[in-house]
Amino acid sequence: MKEFLSIASVSTQPERESDIGYAATWLRDRLLIAGFPKVAVMPTPGHPVVYAEWLAAGAEAPTVLVYGHYDVQPPDPLELWNTPPFEPTIVGDDIFARGAADDKGQMYVYVKAAEAFKETEGAPPVNVKCIFEGEEESASPNLEPFVREHADLLAADVAVISDTHILGKDMPSIVYALRGIAYVEVQVTGPDQDLHSGIYGGAVHNPIHVLCAMIDQLIDKDGRITIPGFYDKVQELTPEERAEMAKIPFDRDKWLREAGVKTDWGESAYTIVERTTARPTLDVNGIWGGYIQEGAKTVLPSKAFAKISMRLVPNQSPAEITQLIRNYLVEIAPPTVTVEVRDLHGGDGAIIRRDSPAMKAAFRAYAEVFGQEPIFVREGGSIPVVATFKNVLGLETVLMGFGLPDDRLHSPNEKFHLPNFYRGIETAIHFMRFLAE
Numbered sequence: 001m002k003e004f005l006s007i008a009s010v011s012t013q014p015e016r017e018s019d020i021g022y023a024a025t026w027l028r029d030r031l032l033i034a035g036f037p038k039v040a041v042m043p044t045p046g047h048p049v050v051y052a053e054w055l056a057a058g059a060e061a062p063t064v065l066v067y068g069h070y071d072v073q074p075p076d077p078l079e080l081w082n083t084p085p086f087e088p089t090i091v092g093d094d095i096f097a098r099g100a101a102d103d104k105g106q107m108y109v110y111v112k113a114a115e116a117f118k119e120t121e122g123a124p125p126v127n128v129k130c131i132f133e134g135e136e137e138s139a140s141p142n143l144e145p146f147v148r149e150h151a152d153l154l155a156a157d158v159a160v161i162s163d164t165h166i167l168g169k170d171m172p173s174i175v176y177a178l179r180g181i182a183y184v185e186v187q188v189t190g191p192d193q194d195l196h197s198g199i200y201g202g203a204v205h206n207p208i209h210v211l212c213a214m215i216d217q218l219i220d221k222d223g224r225i226t227i228p229g230f231y232d233k234v235q236e237l238t239p240e241e242r243a244e245m246a247k248i249p250f251d252r253d254k255w256l257r258e259a260g261v262k263t264d265w266g267e268s269a270y271t272i273v274e275r276t277t278a279r280p281t282l283d284v285n286g287i288w289g290g291y292i293q294e295g296a297k298t299v300l301p302s303k304a305f306a307k308i309s310m311r312l313v314p315n316q317s318p319a320e321i322t323q324l325i326r327n328y329l330v331e332i333a334p335p336t337v338t339v340e341v342r343d344l345h346g347g348d349g350a351i352i353r354r355d356s357p358a359m360k361a362a363f364r365a366y367a368e369v370f371g372q373e374p375i376f377v378r379e380g381g382s383i384p385v386v387a388t389f390k391n392v393l394g395l396e397t398v399l400m401g402f403g404l405p406d407d408r409l410h411s412p413n414e415k416f417h418l419p420n421f422y423r424g425i426e427t428a429i430h431f432m433r434f435l436a437e
């Protein structure tokens with residue numbers, strides 16, 4: 001795992017292309033060593049998919065499609081890491097590295113689970129297919145076409161993904177819902193070039209002011225998104241589901257400490273757990289424009305930009321939401337500027353049935369290994385492939401995560417709790433066993 005984590009497979013940075021390629025071939029070699037008879041690095045218009053299959057259980061046995069991603073987020077800001085992001089370091093029970101929990105460490109669980117079967121019973125008790133992609137952190141632009149094109153190859157009875165976390169190290173949980181996402185970039189243009197603010201200031205509308213004012217109109221003082229139609233398709237939480245969510249162990253002070261904030265914010269009619277997992281949200285991810293170098297420059301800028309992402313709940317369509325925000329921003333823009341809204345990416349959310357045989361197998365597997373029955377939770381993050389598997393392959397996914405809430409995904413000092421890695425391997429083994437029964 002240390003070798004795997006030391007490869008800087010950052011998918012968004014073109015200069016990391018060769019590391020991505022190396023991660024894919026490294027993974028191929030490990031899958032071969034683990035016993036998969038058929039392994040291939042399959043090209044896509046972007047980064048390759050690593051595919052593996054081991055169909056030793058026979059046509060009667062179920063087939064599990066394992067998904068994971070071998071790409072990682074950029075490690076910056078580097079100066080905030082206690083140890084270098086691509087020099088995996090074990091401190092106590094944790095291994096620190098970019099990708100330790102998201103998702104290299106977690107997907108590696110299946111390589112080791114398969115290897116354990118090879119060394120004991122000869123082969124896994126179910127048929128196993130693996131699809132490991134290298135573009136998840138760039139919103140998987142080539143995955144859906146790949147899945148469509150290879151639908152026969154990927155045919156299975158259920159998908160399993162370990163790319164989420166459990167509630168605590170002795171508190172297993174199964175994620176049954178994820179949020180979707182719609183991501184846009186907004187460009188506001190005023191004058192066609194930067195102007196002297198002494199000569200023109202006062203009579204030319206500043207696009208940065210305009211952008212800030214427009215952004216300010218996207219959320220009201222109660223934390224509600226004001227884009228017309230935004231909530232139209234939202235599937236409201238039922239009283240039963242809210243009651244169930246209220247029972248999820250939640251420590252507000254611990255949550256505040258982990259987030260590093262003085263107090264929480266948002267829709268007051270909903271709990272923090274509801275707001276972060278089952279309510280749609282809007283966040284400005286970045287904003288820029290004008291002069292930001294050292295010292296002062298008296299400029300009235302031509303352009304202002306912002307990146308805005310919206311987390312969506314099931315039934316909200318990323319394409320529709322993108323159109324709604326575009327229409328709204330264009331509508332509220334003053335006549336002094338022009339506004340362009342570019343669609344960066346989108347992905348559907350998901351709600352997963354909890355009564356399927358595979359969910360039951362996962363439930364039993366966690367209970368067996370952690371000595372504690374898992375509880376069902378929703379998560380606020382997005383894994384768009386879950387909807388792709390459902391829509392293209394007709395597959396339900398089991399989200400069998402082994403991370404912890406404080407793993408610092410996408411942040412400095414990301415880590416994976418090693419006891420969870422070993423328990424993860426055991427849980428994967430039991431999951432396959434129970435599924436085979």
Ligand code: BES
Nearest residue numbers: 102136137139163164165347379381382
């Ligand atoms: N593993 C995460 C998603 C996640 C994290 C789900 C924690 C639930 C709990 C995944 O790698 C991720 O970061 N997804 C992106 C998706 C985006 C790039 C389309 C996200 O959620 O921002």
Ligand code: MN
Nearest residue numbers: 069102103163
């Ligand atoms: Mn991930």
Ligand code: MN
Nearest residue numbers: 102137409410
């Ligand atoms: Mn991620």
